[in-house]
Amino acid sequence: MPREAQYLAVAEVLRARILSGEWEIGERLPSRARLAVEYEVGRNVLQRAMNRLIIDGLLEGRAGSGTYVRTPRERLRLVRSRLRHRREGSRPVPDRRERGRADAWDSHSQVRVPAPEPIAERLAISPGDLCVNTHYEFLADGQPVQLSESWEPLAITGETPIVLPEMGPLAGKGVVERMRSIGVVISRVVEVPRPARATQVQANLLGISVGDLVLQIERTIFDADGRPVETADMVIPDVRREVVYEFGVDRP
Template structure:
């Protein structure tokens, strides 16, 4: 190491090497969204660089969505902010027309299993944990999800108490396992409801479904999760803005 930097290409400028070093700390969970990261002056002293170099490195991480600046408070690791993104395909509202809050989630099962087909290809692993969830808006089932995560990277997930789970999984991935979801890709297709899925969504068997396949990636661009979410095609909407 030089100046405390991680093993990075020595030909890179100092701010780029520092940016990569700081992103490694984020990946290892050394900083959390609850507390500000060290000040620019403190980081400058630790790495023996100028405050301007630190600021440029931090600016890069803010631009990449890994850090966020909070006015009057400091700079923080940005918590996973995917909240209800799958629900942009199912834009439902409360009876008074106001936007719905984060959807409710009910964990149906957590199983150690072997991945097959699409899940294995997406994750590059066979030994996985399979999660099944039902997500609802105003007590109305909207999405049935089958989620696959690495057994090694999420060791102990299957033994977590029910109280550990809130409506969102990505914050749990970060807080419990140090895995920060940076980005995700969604692929949309259509199909028909099997008997099992129809029962969960409370729709007739064979009803048309919108099917969303998502692969989520960490800050090192390694796949963290693959899921397939199914919802009634009757409420499906897709909007794309082209400029």
């Protein structure tokens, strides 16, 4: 049997045993060595199978103790829609269909940060051009549910009252409203979602494990002339959030 299929098969058997209640929530599973012997597979195969179930939220590893059946966590809904983009910027906007909506956030902005090459490409500026860089951490009921890093060209917002997204007369109003106040009309938002694994920094901030599945959303906001005015990278832990994209239908 191919190694890839082998570890997935073992994961599915373990999943069935867990869901059947063979091991209670909080109970320690047999050692990896014992399970490897039981399934007649190598320890690496068994390790990959258990890692799969840890990522899926069924198991949790405890350093120096072993692997335990994890208490189920509800995945909260995050709605992304065209209507929402008309009014949102870097901060999530509450939606009555969402469960556990973000109700608090921390932010930190830096001015005159040179744009790294990938960011400069997304903003159609030159590498090293100065930007305002803002980091966000969003909480729902005290639990971290999303990270975001935003970049705005200083050539657009510099010397204006909206240069800092979370300070000034339009603090926290979002990119669309802030840009409108200086005569920049937003016409479209482009999002590129990609699955990824949590880095050490992301895991620390989100309270998850390194390597846990996350959804990274690369978002860029354009004005009516097609000029990028802001780009952001959002990180959403898969174990905590399900992301729903909603699209309206144009009527003839």
